[in-house]
Amino acid sequence: MLQTQLLCKSFGALLATNEVTLNVRQGTIHSIIGPNGAGKTTLFNLLAGVFPPTSGKVLFKKEDISMRTVHERCLLGIGRSFQVTSIFPELSVAENVRLACQTKSGLGRSLFRTAASNSEINDRADAILDFMGILALRDEPAGTIPYGSQRSLDVAIAIGTEPELLLLDEPTSGMSPDDTLRMIDLIDRLAERFTIVLIEHHMNVVMSISDTISVLQGGKIIAKGTPDEIQNNDIVKKAYLGESTW
C-alpha cells in the first residue's frame, strides 16, 4: 500500500534519512523503531508530507506522492497522529474530532451545511470517541483532559479524516504504563480497520502487535523482519546497547 524507494533527506551535511526502502503491505502493522536520533521523526515527516525528500520516492497505492502536501495526502487517505499533540485546546474533545471528520467530507468549507449532515458528523465523531475510550470526555475542553487521553484524542482526530493508512508517531510517548497498555490494545484493534505505520522508540511496545518491524539507525534501515527475527537480531541488539528501552 505504501512504499518508499531509496528515500533520502539531508539537513545541510547531515543525511537524516539514508536510502530508506520500505514496503508496507495492506492490512498490516508495520513498525519503524530505532534508538534516539535514528531518524524516525524525519522519516515520519517524509511519509506524512511535512517536507519533500531530497531524493527518492514515496508511493501510495502505486502513485508517486513524494511532492504531495500533508493536506493532499490526507485527502488521498493517509491519516496521521503527531508525537506533539495537535489538538485545539480551547475546543471541546468532540469538536476536535468533528473538525477532522469535516476535513474529508468538505463540510468544513461549505456554507450550506444541513442538519442531517451535521448530525451524521456528530454521530461519527461520537463513535470514534467511544472506540478510543474517551466518549465520557466529549464536552470537556480538549486542553484540560489528562495527557493519556489527549494522546487518544490525537489518534481519534487522525481516524476522523477517514484514512486507509494511519501513521502513528510514538503514540505512547510520555504515557503511564497503564495508559501505554491501553494504547497498545487500541492500536491492535485499529489494525482490523486500517493499515498502520507505527513509529516507536520503545522496542517492547511494538513486539506484541507488529506484523513487520524495520529498524533505523543513523538514518538507514539496519534490519527488517518479524518481531521474533528482530528480537534475535545481533545488529539490532548492538544498536540498542546501553539503552534501557529494549
Ligand SMILES: Nc1ncnc2c1ncn2[C@@H]1O[C@H](COP(=O)(O)OP(=O)(O)OP(=O)(O)O)[C@@H](O)[C@H]1O
Ligand atoms: N530540521 C532539522 N534540521 C537539522 N537537523 C535535523 C532536523 N531534524 C532532525 N535533524 C537531525 O536529524 C537526525 C535524526 O533526527 P530525528 O528527529 O529524525 O530522529 P529520531 O529517531 O526521531 O530521534 P528521537 O527518538 O530522539 O526523537 C538527528 O541527528 C537530528 O539532530
